[in-house]
Amino acid sequence: MAAKIVTYEELKAHSSKDSVYLLLHEKVYDVTKFIDEHPGGDEVILAETGRDATEAFEDVGHSDEARALLADMLVGEFEKNSELKTKKAPQSSASHSTAVNSAVQQGSNLMYFVPLAMLVAYFAWRFYSNGSV
Ligand code: HEM
Structure with a gap:
């Protein structure tokens, strides 16, 4: 129904x-x-x-x-398209942009993490290869 x-x-x-x-x-x-x-x-x-x-x-x-x-x-x-707009519409668009912001935030966290991980891997490699020679 x-x-x-x-x-x-x-x-x-x-x-x-x-x-x-x-x-x-x-x-x-x-x-x-x-x-x-x-x-x-x-x-x-x-x-x-x-x-x-x-x-x-x-x-x-x-x-x-x-x-x-x-x-x-x-x-x-x-009725969705009624003359009276309910309060929800702007709220949902706000939460959408928050989701986008947090995705961007996550992206930039990764941008720091990847070079850092490579640096750590490099020093670890140097430490171990020096030790063995
Ligand atoms: C159909 C809609 C509503 C229902 C079923 C409802 C139900 C209730 C119930 C059961 C309480 C007792 C406290 C609680 O259980 O939270 C309460 C308290 C209250 N309600 Fe509503 N309510 C409705 C709409 C509204 C609206 C539109 C207002 C507007 C401001 C409002 C204002 C209040 C206030 C100020 C109290 C506190 C009363 C006190 O503690 O002295 N209610 N309501």
Whole structure:
């Protein structure tokens, strides 16, 4: 079964206490029933409707128990090319460049290591060949 795709229009349409959708990590959750039970109160959740709530949710450092509650509230995936860009895109490109940087870093480590190893091998060879003659 294909996951339901939720558009930005739909996300915005569920921004009142009668029906509340939250966008977290590119997925949309129906938190209408949960909002009254939320230990952090309803205002904080209502303040995050119609936009990417990921940062606010993660800033609090929610427990694994809190995350486990999300599974039952899932509506579907947030539309990728929706008007609202989620926070993830720039982050993933940043982590890509970090990966490239670390590859370059590794390359330059090797550039030092190879001549050094050759130098060590040369002195070892000289030491042993002198000793045997
Ligand atoms: C559907 C999404 C959410 C769920 C399932 C959820 C669940 C929970 C749970 C179970 C706790 C108790 C502590 C813990 O277990 O971590 C908690 C605390 C809290 N939550 Fe959420 N939360 C959600 C969204 C949000 C959002 C969007 C905010 C916005 C800032 C928020 C703000 C807080 C705060 C401030 C507390 C601390 C309350 C206190 O300790 O006094 N939560 N949440």
